[in-house]
Amino acid sequence: MTPTPTGRWTPTPTGGDVVVTRTFRAPIEDVWASVTESDRTARWFGPWKGEGRPGGTIQYQMIQEEGAPWSEATIEVCEAPTRLALNSPGAHLELLLSTVDGGTELRLVHHLPNADAVGDYGPGWEFYLDALVASRDGTPMPDFNDYYPSMRDYFTALAPAQG
Template identity: 55%
Template sequence: MRPTPTGRLVAAATGTDLEMTRTFKAPIEDVWASITEPDRTARWFAHWRGDGRPGATVRLTLVHEEGSPESDLTIIACEPPHRLEVETVDEYGRWHLEARLAEADGVTTLTFLHHLEPDTEVASTGPGWEYYLDRLAASVAGTPAPSFDDYYPAQREYYEGLTAG
């Protein structure tokens, strides 16, 4: 199966954001727990340890990446169950990320924003976030996780097209 890329570039006050949306047939509290509780985030992205509050720095371990790399992650904003904003810096650059949640009629919508640095390579970053957000969706739904091979390099051309315009 080849998932369809959903990301789009959006002008923002501070530059450009990569925006993706996912919907879940789940209460907002369940999706919130999946993006904020260490045992739940480890199911789809990374485990973290530390004091999870605004202004604090936690230690993030990417459990689905080769070598389980670690980095510090600063929590910029945490407004349960509607908004989480974080930032980390690693050998690939600065990652300023935001998740916004809203619920209507038993469906929770997650809007994911990667506030891009000018030198961010969207052609590889976009497929990576598509993969992780689909892992999140599988985690919430209790279905099998997707394979990264279905996202990269298959979606590279789509994301190159976004930056060419």
Template identity: 45%
Template sequence: MPGATGHVVRRTSEVVELALTRTFDATAADVWASLTDPGRTAGWLGPWRGEPGVGRTVELRMSFEEGDAWSTVHIEACEPEKRLRVIVSDDPQEDDWVLEARLEEHAGQTELTFVHALADAAVAESSGPGWEYYLDMLVASRAGVPLPDWDDYYPAQVAHYAAEVARVSKG
């Protein structure tokens, strides 16, 4: 069973973030391509279509979820090989997802910090295991090894994220 690695961070009284990191023995350019090239995202997250660019909208289909729905992804910021910030709209009845990927390269390694801004810290209890799964899918797809099994993440990692939520909720 994979261990949970993410943390919930309270930035202000109203801003809470779920943050997870992964480190790759690769350049930032190579990791960036894994995050932005539709041929590569298809192997771990899902395909996307459209014309990318800051202020533009593309569509993403998360292949490893139930159903085949396409989500709207508004590109809010894009600094190649450094930072990508998007807003994902899936269901008008639910909050949008504000997601950011930050890359830092040092001595031939690149650290990816993935951040999900949360309107409600409690959302981390369900989304934390989900992002752990997807980031481990990214790791596996880059390494050419079998993809992880969702059942190893949920509900096994919920307790970790519940403790993270409780920690930030206290103060």
């Protein structure tokens, strides 16, 4: 399988954002549950445990990464069912959900201080959101090797070189 990259880079005053979007034929509350309930995140990203509230700290496991490491994040914003913002070392993320055409659009926004790592993060988020789609549709999980390094050049070309 050769997935097509869909993400984009948006410059910001503090760096830039990698934005990857998927649309689901499902109610917003159901998609929200897929990205916030530990038993459902375990199906595509990994489980989490801890204080699932604004200001709370969670530990999450990235099951698709080598060694399936556990990491820590602080929940900055949790506005069900439309916005979740997390901050962890190296990752400031937002999941933004909206109702569109009878379904739900999910935008994953990874705020970066500069464009240096866009070629590494973009393919990973494409992979994880396709894994979310597969977990919801009951289709086979994607293979990370189909995303990286093949999408690296696409994402690197989106962002200007840092000077």
